Amino acid sequence: xxxxxVVLPDGxxxxxxxxxxxxxxxxxxxxxxxxxxxxxxxxxxxxxLSTKLNNGDVATIVVDHNESGVxxxxxxxxxxxxxxxxxxxxxxxxxxxxxxEGGFYYDFDLKRRLSAEDFSAIEEExxxxxxxxxxxxxxxxxxxxxxxxFKDQPYKLELINEIEDETVSIxxxxxxxDLCRGPQIPSTxxxxxxxxxxxxxxxxxxxxxxxxxxxxxxxxxxxxxxLKEHIETLAEAERRDHRKLGRELDxxxxxxxxxAGLPLWHPKGAILRKVIEDxxxxxxxxxxxxxxxxxxxxxxxxxxxxxxxxxxxESMFSPMEVEGTDYVVKPMxxxxxxxxYKSHTRSYRDLPLRxxxxxxxxxxxxxxxxxxxxxxxxxxxxxAHIFCTPDQIEGxxxxxIDLMLxxxxxxxxxxxxxxxxTQPDKFVGAQENWDKATNALKGALDRAGLKYEVDPGEGVFxxxxxxVKIRDALGRSWQCTTIQVDFNxxxxxxxxxxxxxxxxxxxxxxxxxILGSLERFIGVLIENYAGAFPVWISPEQIVVLPxxxxxxxxxxFVADKLKEVGARVRVDLxxxxxxxxxxxxQVMKVPYMLVVGDKEVExxxxxxxxxxxxxxxxxLDAFTDEFKVAMRIM
RNA sequence: GCCACUGUAGCUCAGCAGGUAGAGCAGCUCACUCGUAAUGAGCAGGCCAGCGGUUCGAAUCCGCUCAGUGGCUCCA
Numbered sequence: 001x002x003x004x005x006v007v008l009p010d011g012x013x014x015x016x017x018x019x020x021x022x023x024x025x026x027x028x029x030x031x032x033x034x035x036x037x038x039x040x041x042x043x044x045x046x047x048x049l050s051t052k053l054n055n056g057d058v059a060t061i062v063v064d065h066n067e068s069g070v071x072x073x074x075x076x077x078x079x080x081x082x083x084x085x086x087x088x089x090x091x092x093x094x095x096x097x098x099x100x101e102g103g104f105y106y107d108f109d110l111k112r113r114l115s116a117e118d119f120s121a122i123e124e125e126x127x128x129x130x131x132x133x134x135x136x137x138x139x140x141x142x143x144x145x146x147x148x149x150f151k152d153q154p155y156k157l158e159l160i161n162e163i164e165d166e167t168v169s170i171x172x173x174x175x176x177x178d179l180c181r182g183p184q185i186p187s188t189x190x191x192x193x194x195x196x197x198x199x200x201x202x203x204x205x206x207x208x209x210x211x212x213x214x215x216x217x218x219x220x221x222x223x224x225x226x227l228k229e230h231i232e233t234l235a236e237a238e239r240r241d242h243r244k245l246g247r248e249l250d251x252x253x254x255x256x257x258x259x260a261g262l263p264l265w266h267p268k269g270a271i272l273r274k275v276i277e278d279x280x281x282x283x284x285x286x287x288x289x290x291x292x293x294x295x296x297x298x299x300x301x302x303x304x305x306x307x308x309x310x311x312x313x314e315s316m317f318s319p320m321e322v323e324g325t326d327y328v329v330k331p332m333x334x335x336x337x338x339x340x341y342k343s344h345t346r347s348y349r350d351l352p353l354r355x356x357x358x359x360x361x362x363x364x365x366x367x368x369x370x371x372x373x374x375x376x377x378x379x380x381x382x383x384a385h386i387f388c389t390p391d392q393i394e395g396x397x398x399x400x401i402d403l404m405l406x407x408x409x410x411x412x413x414x415x416x417x418x419x420x421x422t423q424p425d426k427f428v429g430a431q432e433n434w435d436k437a438t439n440a441l442k443g444a445l446d447r448a449g450l451k452y453e454v455d456p457g458e459g460v461f462x463x464x465x466x467x468v469k470i471r472d473a474l475g476r477s478w479q480c481t482t483i484q485v486d487f488n489x490x491x492x493x494x495x496x497x498x499x500x501x502x503x504x505x506x507x508x509x510x511x512x513x514i515l516g517s518l519e520r521f522i523g524v525l526i527e528n529y530a531g532a533f534p535v536w537i538s539p540e541q542i543v544v545l546p547x548x549x550x551x552x553x554x555x556x557f558v559a560d561k562l563k564e565v566g567a568r569v570r571v572d573l574x575x576x577x578x579x580x581x582x583x584x585x586q587v588m589k590v591p592y593m594l595v596v597g598d599k600e601v602e603x604x605x606x607x608x609x610x611x612x613x614x615x616x617x618x619x620l621d622a623f624t625d626e627f628k629v630a631m632r633i634m
Numbered sequence: 635g636c637c638a639c640u641g642u643a644g645c646u647c648a649g650c651a652g653g654u655a656g657a658g659c660a661g662c663u664c665a666c667u668c669g670u671a672a673u674g675a676g677c678a679g680g681c682c683a684g685c686g687g688u689u690c691g692a693a694u695c696c697g698c699u700c701a702g703u704g705g706c707u708c709c710a
Contacts, residue, residue: 105705113638200705201637208707212637215705247645256683256701315709361710366635367701369708381710479710516710548667575667583671597669607669614670 004055016053023049023186026061036063036222038072038190039183046072048138048183064190064222071099076136076185077126077194077220078104083176084125085110085216088118094178095155095204095213102230103219107202109155114214119196122216126194133189134173138182142167149177155204193227194220197234237474242526243372249531249588251522251539252373261370261377263519268539271568273518275537277358279410280382280515287403289354289384294336296360300326306335307492315363333359334486334511337385338493346497351507352388352396358518359383373523374478380518386510387495390436396510397444397466397483404481404514405448408470411521411537412528415471416481418450421458428462429487437485437508438464462488472528480516480524485509532589532611535630542569542627543585544606547578547597554601558594558620565628582609591630594623 002018006025014028022040026033026049039062040047046062053059062069078097085108086092095107108114141149143160146168150156156179160168171180173188185191196218204210221227238244246252251269258264265273281291300319303309308316312331319326330336337355346353360380369375386396408416420441423434441464445452452466459465463485469477486509489495496504515521525533535541542562546555552573559569572581578595585593594606605617 115638198704199638202706203636206707208636212706214637217705254702260701363709366708368635368637368706370702375709379710482710513710520710545670547669550667577666577668577673578670579668580672581670586671593670595670599669609670 004053004057006053007056007058009058009060018055020053021049022047022051022053022059022061025053025059029061033061033063036065036069037061038064038069038185046183048136049186050138065226070220070222070226072183072185073191073222074099074104074220076188077191077218078106079136079171079173079176079178079180079184080126080129080188080191081122081196081216081218082106082108082178083129083173084122086176087125088121093155094153095215096159097178103197103217105202105215105217107155107204107213107215109204109211109213114199114216116199118199119216123194123196126191129174130188130191132174133187135187136184137172138169138184139172140167140169146170146179150179191220193222193224194218195227195231233474237476237527240474240527240530241372242374242523245526245531246373246523249526249539251526254372254376259377260367261365261375263373263376263378269522271539272522272533272537276515276518276522280358280407281356283403283407284354284356284384287354287399289356292337292340292355292357294330294333294340294357294359296362297327297329298335300328302335302339303328305492306332306489308332308335315365317362317364329362330359331361331363333357333361333381333383334385334489334509335493338489338495338509341387341495342493346387346507348389348497348499348505351497352386352392354384354386354396356382356384373519373526376517376519379520381513382515382518382521383511383513386512387490387497387507388510389497389505390433390508393437393485393508393510394440394443394447397441398447400483400510400512400514401444401448401450401466404468407514408481411525412534413470413472417469417471417477418445418452419455419458419467419469420445420452421455421460421465421467423464424457424459424461426461427459428491433487433508434464437487441466441483441485460484462486470524472524473530474527476527478520478524480521481512481514482516483510483512486511533591535591535627538589538591539568540570540588540590541567542592542594543581543588543590544569544571544594544596545578545581545585546571546573547595549575551596551598551601555596558596558606561620562624562627565624566631567627592627 003015004018005013005015007013014025016024016028022042023034023037026037037049040049040051041060041062042051042053042057062072064073082094082097089110089112093109095109097104097106143163143166146160147157149170150160159179168179169182171178171182171184196216198217200215201212202215204213219230221230249268250266251272252263252265254263300309308331316331317329319328341353358380360378362378365375365377388396422438427434465482465484467479468481469479471477490506490509495507497507499505544555544559546552555571559571562569582593591611593609595609596606600606600617604620606620606623607617608615608623
């Protein structure tokens with residue numbers, strides 16, 4: 001029999017019978033590998049295990065427990081779900097069914113309004129399909145053939161028409177056929193652990209003008225254990241929901257009558273803001289920023305000049321008329337900063353100017369997008385604008401990145417995804433400046449040693465930008481930091497500086513927000529820490545708990561002493577049991593409880609209970625010192 | 635804005651198929667003065683999101699509005 005040689009990723013060669021498949025290759029390496037195999041990479045192409053190998057091919061087996069293997073399982077599970085839905089509800093029109101981070105979805109167009117109550121029936125059908133163990137069979141057909149196959153599937157026909165190749169691949173399992181690039185797992189029986197999660201509307205192809213389909217989200221894993229773990233993570237995310245914790249910890253409310261998307265900060269939430277604001281302001285001043293302040297409303301003409309009235313109006317609140325002149329609530333802080341810049345003639349010697357403001361802006365967000373603190377209509381940006389020369393951009397960006405890394409680290413975030421968005425098709429400003437700015441952004445990212453992903457053409461019309469999404473304790477990512485170069489506003493407002501040549505030059509403006517907005521950042525912070533903030537951030541840092549009334553005076557004395565070193569401390573003077581007071585402080589996630597009774601009064605001690613539990617009595621002075629150290633973590 | 639679902643006391647939720655509202659926690663009062671996650675008893679608290687309709691009668695059925703939830707689109 002004729003033989004072929006296949007090269008493994010480590011360079012080793014394996015001899016196989018001619019006509020062997022990737023599946024055979026896995027088997028020849030070992031039965032366990034063959035069992036875990038879901039697909040293969042042959043000469044850098046991800047393919048089915050049924051793919052026939054040729055002499056000299058470089059092949060890697062993709063197994064079910066690594067990321068790309070799980071992805072393939074999820075993709076196949078999406079197909080199985082589509083098959084189940086089609087069986088249960090004949091006439092269903094199929095949209096698309098891709099994998100996403102953590103799972104998959106499939107879009108359907110059907111008469112029945114799907115609800116979570118339908119999930120068990122769909123899951124049962126899926127289990128049946130899995131146990132019938134249909135092989136996934138790949139076929140390459142011409143587009144004409146495909147159109148015949150999918151003649152009753154208008155969405156598939158649309159996709160086929162847009163495919164540029166002459167042929168398309170289709171996959172079938174049992175009676176079900178779907179248009180698909182592949183690869184797929186060998187057979188439906190490989191799917192062992194899946195769960196349908198939610199159902200939602202989604203526009204066909206994500207376009208508002210197209211029909212709305214019904215999307216079922218689900219997830220799948222290689223093993224039941226991994227699925228269980230993932231479901232635990234989802235439950236943990238629910239427990240950490242900042243909307244729930246915000247209420248429980250008495251931080252903020254969003255009141256129906258007051259207005260949607262307009263959070264009201266309670267005393268504990270407001271002190272949390274103050275801690276962040278103070279830290280933020282101090283750090284900015286240290287780093288050469290100056291603080292400025294601008295009002296919440298301005299004449300509508302200002303926004304005509306800035307261009308927002310033309311391009312951003314749908315996000316702005318309607319104007320209000322004052323003595324015959326229209327004013328609007330600001331959706332951005334930039335024009336105010338520019339006006340301050342223009343209050344003097346500026347010299348090149350003044351640049352760079354770094355002006356920071358915790359500026360509260362209001363944007364009209366469509367009702368359906370509001371979400372707790374993460375998406376609101378009134379929010380405080382930790383904004384700053386840097387006016388500089390083109391040559392200064394790279395250095396300025398670098399210092400912004402440095403500040404960002406510093407601040408995020410202080411707040412406990414050390415994982416982020418960085419995106420560089422480059423020049424879009426429609427843009428303003430000189431090509432030369434775009435190139436210069438884009439290179440400056442790249443240069444700064446490289447010098448900061450940050451890995452980043454380029455989003456080609458995704459920049460704003462007025463300049464390239466860097467976006468940073470932070471990852472929280474559960475691995476979810478949130479857009480916070482944004483650094484945007486702007487060639488547009490300096491032009492529109494005719495912003496200039498006098499250069500060494502005694503001529504007017506156009507400065508470049510950098511918009512940047514590190515935390516993004518206080519609201520969103522606090523929302524993320526709450527979820528990241530599950531409400532159990534580090535000492536320096538905690539709204540209440542210490543609660544003193546007298547055991548009986550006769551200890552009240554000493555408890556107040558302890559609290560006063562701690563206030564002297566800047567502690568946010570409260571005395572629980574209620575006539576409740578110690579257990580009750582401890583429980584209440586614990587529920588509020590207060591980092592330190594100091595229990596004081598006869599012994600402590602006598603010895604000038606406090607019995608410390610922190611998040612690790614009861615630590616016994618120590619001298620008040622010793623605790624004060626410890627507290628000061630804990631505060632220094634910031 | 636779009637699709638689906640939801641809206642009962644401050645919070646978490648009962649209230650089945652229409653007959654005029656209930657629990658726990660929180661709050662208040664009283665007693666207890668307590669050593670590391672809820673002391674006990676009592677009291678008070680709701681135009682059942684709002685408006686309109688069907689009905690002898692609506693928290694319950696229908697419509698609209700508002701708000702929330704999960705997504706889509708859009709974004710800090």
